[in-house]
Amino acid sequence: MNSGLALLRLLQIFDSGFPVGAFAHSGGVETYAALGGSLGDLRDILHAQIDLGWGRADLAAACLAWRAAGETRAAVLADLAARLDALKVVPAVRDTSVRLGRRTADLIARLYPDAAVEIAPCHHAVVIGAAGRGLGLPLDPMLHGYAQSLTSGTLAAALRCMPISPAQAHQLLVELHPSIAAAVADVIEDPHAAMFSFTPALDIRSAQQAQLRTRLFQS
Numbered sequence: 001m002n003s004g005l006a007l008l009r010l011l012q013i014f015d016s017g018f019p020v021g022a023f024a025h026s027g028g029v030e031t032y033a034a035l036g037g038s039l040g041d042l043r044d045i046l047h048a049q050i051d052l053g054w055g056r057a058d059l060a061a062a063c064l065a066w067r068a069a070g071e072t073r074a075a076v077l078a079d080l081a082a083r084l085d086a087l088k089v090v091p092a093v094r095d096t097s098v099r100l101g102r103r104t105a106d107l108i109a110r111l112y113p114d115a116a117v118e119i120a121p122c123h124h125a126v127v128i129g130a131a132g133r134g135l136g137l138p139l140d141p142m143l144h145g146y147a148q149s150l151t152s153g154t155l156a157a158a159l160r161c162m163p164i165s166p167a168q169a170h171q172l173l174v175e176l177h178p179s180i181a182a183a184v185a186d187v188i189e190d191p192h193a194a195m196f197s198f199t200p201a202l203d204i205r206s207a208q209q210a211q212l213r214t215r216l217f218q219s
Contacts, residue, residue: 009135010142013108013128014149016156020103022149025096026157028205033161034212039168042158045202046151046176053199054150055183057087058125059143060194063187065129066139077119077130084123087197090206100124105131143184151176 012018027049032041049055061080068076088094101122108131109116115134117127125146132142155169187194 006136006138007141009112010132010137010145013104013131013135014145016149016152018104018107020100020107022100022153025100025153026161026209027093027096027154028202028209029154029157030161031205031209031212033158038163039172042154042162042164043172043175046154046172047179048199048202049150049154050147050176050179050183053197053202054125055147055180056187056194057084057197058150059147059183059187060191061123061125062129062132062146063139063143063191064195065126066133066137066142067191068130068133077117077126080126081119081121081123083195084125085121087195088123090203092210093203093206097123097125101127104128108135140184140188143187144181147180147184151180 016022029037029042029045032045061084064080065077068080084097085094088097098121101119101124104124105117105119105122105127108127112131112135115131117130117134119126119130128142128146132139137145151173155173158164159166159169
């Protein structure tokens, strides 16, 4: 595929305006905000996500889904979805991943029928990887784009509920770029080894978010 066309498709599916509802979720950030969290806490949250959360399991699932091909493709995608389902131990986090995946799959099927993906459970990371392959996106840029969009989602949530300015959010994003790039490199080198998640504090805060007296986010 023409590299320019692939780039345009990549920018489209990771644009904040892509209507799948990703920015209605905070992944526990709102709980930290209710407890008085600010920039330092946000930095810790993002490092945990990148080093031991979605920077491992979700990027690895997207990578393996992109690489799945041939007669075993459907079985590989189903196995990846089942493994992600087991790794996402908090029901709200697991349900959010499936809802985002379903909306993304439905929109991809509408916009690019040749890249349509059908997976159950329909986890977002698996849809991104499988649809990315169908859209002709190169693996390395796709994973970097996906990682940047996940980071930006956390930053966007923090801007709505923490005392953080847009300039501070972007400064933190620049600070995190080396960690994001390193996570992508590790996943590409050995996605099977990276297919894990260990973020107990984030999981607890995500579970507690449903009990907040006032809420801005669905989960």
